[in-house]
Amino acid sequence: MTPQTLTPAVARRDTTAKSRVALVRPKKPLRWITTTAVAAAVVGLHAVAIEGTDFKPELLVDGWKGMAAFIGDAFPPDLSWEKTIRPGLEATLVTLWIGLLGTTLSVPFALLLAALAAENTSPHRLVYQVARSVLSFFRAVPDIVFALIFVTAVGLGPFAGVLALICHNTGVMGKLWAESMEEIDAGPQEALRTAGANRIQQVANATLPMVVPQFVGLLLYRFDVNVRSSLVLGLVGAGGIGLLINQSIKSFQFDSMLTHILIVLVLIIVVDQFSAWIRRRLAA
Amino acid sequence: MLLSVQGLRKSFSGRTVLQGVDFSVAAGELVAFLGANGSGKSTTLRCVMGITAPDSGSISIDGAALDSLQGRELQQARQRMAMIFQKIHLVPRRTALDNVCAGALARIPTARSLTPMLFPADVQQEALDCLDRVGLADRAFDRVGRLSGGQQQRVAVARALCQRADVVLADEPxxxxxxxxxxxxxALLRELAHSEGLAVAAVLHQPDLALRYADRSIGLLQGSMTFDLPSTEVTAQHLDTLYAPDRNIAA
Structure with a gap:
């Protein structure tokens, strides 16, 4: 069947090889107008933004001496073990623990809300909308605001930081997980539905096992982000190395501040390498 | 007749896809559906399976019309049908055994089906027997993603067996x-039909496979049946009419 239909086509291509098809791009006359309009709009927005943020580079040039004095005071970093390094390392561990608990303890909440807020796993349209709204709320309130709220309940300290991260991370991770569930191949879930499995069984035995690699990748990414967030939370009294940095700035001990920042740098690199290592192993 | 379908009609937003399809499949029989792209083969199976709702028509399993049943009885009748998909639709990260167990989910209480570790022992044993019937008992604890395409499709067949289906609908398997x-x-689908008495209906794109393996072949052309014959009686003429639409598109 196929040889007969193929031969004439091949023959025709051979004989007409010299008279080639002319390359004519279809003209789009309005394109340059659109491009110019978009460019003008972007430039205009930047002009307004520069005005709105008091963006004046000359201030930076004039004020370089203040900055140089500040940085000069920080050098050399204070390397005394008892006064700076030991408290710094201890506080860094606290920062790490805040980030860790803030991530892991939000897993159950994020998982539940993600399953309710993904179109392919949500039991009902109304539940879907409510879950989406709850996630949006937790995501919209910055973790630092949650920290300030919890400080009024449980007092200053790392516990308030953990609670703040749990709340904010539930919102972000729930949203990221819901999206990765929606992107997953719907086939296995449909197969189980035709086999008579109920909704919970479909999610537990098709959807969730399909998204495990994406979930773990996103979890590690959030751990990375949360460790860095917990530094900032330290600034508002949630403990950890952020608190020490804040204290050393307020007491003009810039050399201690620099030491603490260097410790933070090491922490960030270690966490980053660790999560990259896990993700590599997961992909293999 | 184990599966019997009458007057199946379906149209999608004004376009008629099925205009009255009647057929039946007996226990122990492998029936092939042939037809050009868009002839309604897959839609037929999806309507029978209940994935797509037909506009009209009646479907009977073992003499019981599905639209005369309700609630639990309807569910049980539907579970006698299992579907095999072109894209297989197994969970690649889970083992062959766990995927086959999932065919039995309708019999497992929800609390015991949250993770494969909780699956009842008798279900796991039955799943292993099903894998044995498709010749893959030795790969039970391999991840499905590590199996070849052909092995994966056989695992999917085992999942249908573990569902205890006696009607198997295969959409371009x-x-x-x-x-x-x-x-x-x-060969496996024919073997299951002949030796275990399953009723198997398979949509196929390759007429030669159909004529060699199916006991009976049904031709669909633009939503209507053009022939329903023992495979030995299907001629080149029959196939020529059937695939005319595909050739017109190609030309």
Whole structure:
């Protein structure tokens, strides 16, 4: 069947090889107008933004001496073990623990809300909308605001930081997980539905096992982000190395501040390498 | 007749896809559906399976019309039908055994089906027996993603067996497989029909496979049946009319 239909086509291509098809791009006359309009709009927005943020580079040039004095005071970093390094390392561990608990303890909440807020796993349209709204709320309130709220309940300290991260991370991770569930191949879930499995069984035995690699990748990414967030939370009294940095700035001990920042740098690199290592192993 | 379908009609937003399809499949019989792209083969199976709701028509399992049943009885009747998909639709990260167990989910309480570790022991044993019937008992604890395409499709067949289905609807079960694996899967479906008395209906894209493996072949052309004959009586003429639409598009 196929040889007969193929031969004439091949023959025709051979004989007409010299008279080639002319390359004519279809003209789009309005394109340059659109491009110019978009460019003008972007430039205009930047002009307004520069005005709105008091963006004046000359201030930076004039004020370089203040900055140089500040940085000069920080050098050399204070390397005394008892006064700076030991408290710094201890506080860094606290920062790490805040980030860790803030991530892991939000897993159950994020998982539940993600399953309710993904179109392919949500039991009902109304539940879907409510879950989406709850996630949006937790995501919209910055973790630092949650920290300030919890400080009024449980007092200053790392516990308030953990609670703040749990709340904010539930919102972000729930949203990221819901999206990765929606992107997953719907086939296995449909197969189980035709086999008579109920909704919970479909999610537990098709959807969730399909998204495990994406979930773990996103979890590690959030751990990375949360460790860095917990530094900032330290600034508002949630403990950890952020608190020490804040204290050393307020007491003009810039050399201690620099030491603490260097410790933070090491922490960030270690966490980053660790999560990259896990993700590599997961992909293999 | 184990599966009997009458007057199946379906149109999608004004376009008629099925205009009255009648057929039946007996226990122990492998029936192939042939037809050009868009002839309604897959829609027929999806309507029978209940994935797509037909506009009209009646479907009976073992003499009981589905639209006369309700609630639990309807559910039980539907579970006698299992579907095999072109894209296989297993969970690649789970083992063959766990995927086959999932065919039995309708019999497992929800609390015991949250993770494979909780699956009842008798279900796991039955799943292993089903894998044995498709010749893959030795791969039970391999991840499905590590199996070849042909092996994966056989695991999907085992999942249908674990569902205790006696009607198996296969939607292009071998289109994604290499020729050797395609032969293996077709041989398995015929074997299950002949030796275990399953009623198997398979949509196929390759007429030669259909004529060699199916007991009966049904031709669909633009939503209507053009023939329903023992495979030995299907002629080149029959096939020529059937695939005319595909040739017109190509020309």
């Amino acid at each position: 071998v289109s994604a497989l290499d020729p050797h694996a395609a032969e293996q899967v077709m």
